[in-house]
Amino acid sequence: MTGVGPSQPAGGLPRGVRLGVDVGDVRVGLARSDLDGMIATPVETLERATAVERVVQEAREATAHAIMVGLPRSLSGAEGAAAAKARDFATELATRLAAEPVEVEVRLVDERLTTVSAHRALHTSGRKGRKHRQVVDQVAAVMILQQALDTERATGRRAGEQVEVGAAGASGQGTQEEA
Template identity: 80%
Template sequence: MTLATGAAGEGLPRGVRLGVDVGDVRVGLARSDLDGMIATPVETVPREQAVTRVVAEASESGAHVIMVGLPRSLSGGEGPAAQKARDFAEELVTALGTAAEGSEVRLIDERLTTVSAHKALHSSGRKGRRHRQVVDQVAAVMILQQALDTERATGMRAGELVDPAGDEHTPASGADQEEDA
């Protein structure tokens, strides 16, 4: 693995990262470039196919880090949607264990990303039903871009590592997401 210099954060390995926005019906998927500079949309997949598709994308793109959005309340608390994201992340860790060994899953604080994605699509001229399919991709891009920006700023992985054993969630050393939203 090649270590990044400067652009993607000192000391972080170069490589593609994936961003995931978990919804009840659909899941948005985004991917970064090799240097971890910019996030781009990949696709929106039905929730029931999402774990399989994310694992396939990780394998195809060589991604070793998958950033899953963790929807917290403005006060920082976690409700049912956050638990669903945690459950999805744990499913992903289990599925990656056999298909993409060495990959890690991290939870990224994603307060208001879906609201921001809806606003961005609305202001770009996409209305109602026409943006329903892409709003999850846009939210995934926002989650991943926030994580990439944090990595560049801190030189450390963003978010909270999902423990492969499923025992606990481990915050990144000093690079946890601090929200100003």
């Protein structure tokens, strides 16, 4: 590849911020990356009712290129009620972003066991169990985004499946590009 510069890193993806989202029934965790897509950091925990608008606001302010929404699957790969809720959130987000003047991809990324891992990491760090709820969604969002960033660097492609918005509205079914 020739002409790799600050706007086009060696991986083939454009340079820019990516956001990570962990969708829960009550709370939504939000994380963001640096411009080079190297490391994910926590942003905040959002109330579910206002989360879509806040994620859109963060995407606008950060000039995000992609939003990685965690898709909880069982160990067998099957999707249940939690996955349906994540798909609904991603579809709502993609539909809302389609009205924005900036182009932002919304992608669903397999997030098996991230909440369990987030609780384990918080416990290991010495944080008391009752206080986990305040930050566990942020930690899970960081884990989702970091996994996606690592996949991007390894493959040179966006992680997960893109959520498409069609003429008749959003469709939660997209293209699968996960490694």
